Amino acid sequence: MIEKQVWKMNGFLALFLALFMLVGSIYAFFVFQITLGLVLAVIFAVFVSSVVVVQPNEARAITFFGKYIGTVRDSGFWMTVPFTAKPIVSLRVSNFNSKMLKVNDTQGNPIEIAAVIVYRVVDTAKALFEVNDYEQFVEIQSETALRHVATKYPYDDFNEDGYSLRGNADQVANELAEEIQERLKAAGVKVIEARLTHLAYATEIASAMLQRQQAAAIIAARQKIVEGAVGMVQMALEKLENENIVALDDERKAVMINNLMVAIVSEHAAAPVINAGSLY
Structure with a gap:
């Protein structure tokens, strides 16, 4: 599923029309025009259900009776398809601090490692409908990628002519970011940066x-x-x-x-x- 734009128009116009229909419906009930009053009340409900407020750096995914029909990304007060669900998706930059993981490096030495992942949602449809909970998905996949990268290299290279986690921290961080990005592609998430925040031998060694x-x-x-x-x-x-x-x-x-x-x-x-x- 890929994000797409949904139809929308100025929400203040919809609000004005809704108020007009509300006043007309009340007046119709007072003059005993029950049918006209009900029609105007239904139209009022349609206008009210179609308005949506979008905050800066947020998006609204519009679903109509279980079918995704598009996303509103522009901040403001909008009118869109009535009788739809409008879940909020944050487009702000977020970060995730992984737990301190204990893994074995490529030489079998137990080490402690942790990282911070900076990311943001770029595809609201994938974030909401392709994974169960994209924030939890980011956490699990980031820790999985961190474990995988940590097991590929030694903690330290005593010969000073090879690749190691401690001696090549920037290269390891870049590789970690690329692997996490590949894993998070299905969730519509873009990895901005990944950095190691903790790296040490386990206490027992x-x-x-x-x-x-x-x-x-x-x-x-x-x-x-x-x-x-x-x-x-x-x-x-x-x-x-x-x-x-x-x-x-x-x-x-x-x-x-x-x-x-x-x-x-x-x-x-x-x-x-x-x-x-x-x-x-």
């Missing part, structure tokens, strides 16, 4: 994963320090040789490299030992 993250950070830092130290030692040896400051054989080079590496890589400041020469 949080401390262990923190230690793993700390160990990975220490290893990465050590690798950088060693790479820098090797470069500095190589530069020092080349400078000594190029400028003929001192001639070093292989044994002395090995000792010098060892001393420089210890001084540079050590976590504590090096304590120099000065050789003042020998007595003999």
